[in-house]
Amino acid sequence: MNNQLAPIFNSTLVSSALSAAYELGLIEELADRKIIEINQFCQDQNLHEPSVKAIILALCCSNICEIDPTHSTVKPGASFTEAYQYKGYFLWLIRGYGHMLQNLASITKNENRHDDFINRDGKYIALGGRDYGQQFVDDYFQTLMQDFPYHCIADLGCGSGAKLIDIVTKNPTLRAIGLDVNPGAVKTAQMAVQTAQLQTNIKIIEADISQLQPQPDFEEVDVVFSFFNGHDLWPRHKCLKFLQNLYIAFPKIKRFLLCDTYRSDVVPSANIPIFTLGFEFTHGVMGQYIPSLTEWLDLFADSGWNCVEHREIGIPFSAIFDLRPH
Incomplete structure (x- = not known):
């Protein structure tokens, strides 16, 4: 049987x-x-x-x-x-990609690929990311943050807001801004900020990080970071524009920590680590290109940012890129 x-x-x-x-x-x-x-x-x-x-x-x-x-x-x-x-x-x-998995055949048909055909659940993507982020990312991130002084921070694609809450709880003099395009993630983050009673320190904004414009909230930001959103900004010319626009949106920016999962080039294989196939599968269905490590490093060289280090983290084929203005 x-x-x-x-x-x-x-x-x-x-x-x-x-x-x-x-x-x-x-x-x-x-x-x-x-x-x-x-x-x-x-x-x-x-x-x-x-x-x-x-x-x-x-x-x-x-x-x-x-x-x-x-x-x-x-x-x-x-x-x-x-x-x-x-x-x-x-x-x-x-939970985050349940609709995609259930409707995979329908989503694959071109006539059905319109509006929000993927229907990701931002709440559970944020909550899942918070869990594995705390275990496999945060120690690396905290070590890097200790190397550089900062007064006002911004998290592009803040998800559940957990990183901002953790940083501000440890340093109550900081001001922080979180941005996310997904309404479910924004609501989750706002509720978490309220629960932590940090509304005076942390502001959560619904915004498309690829279309950032200067605004008063951004004027004092000196350190910006973004976790697992960079691949969503590709193709290359679009991400290049985003990186160059950071100088305009955040006029006092001194450092950008970009953490992302890059293309593994191990699929297909019978020996793929956890997360890798799920990440590349879901983004393949979405039609979202995943750049390789080499493609990221080449892009930074052309964008006006100096990548002083890329540090591998606990998630397979993932790294934090430490970017500084030229």
């Missing part, structure tokens, strides 16, 4: 189950408590118990969880630590 495609079919369900378990708080609860009474968890969270058990059983198939013989309790399995570490990728893919 078994065949080579069974693991592929089953992994689709496990991916959805892991995303849901993270969103419902089940993964965090297991990490904290080590064992959960399923019935009590469902009562506390007002959840449909058969659905929760279906999610848990799917996770058990990949050894992420272990359920007792009576199906009353669940505890972490042998793969739980790794699942916990990478859970943000699954939320990013399943």
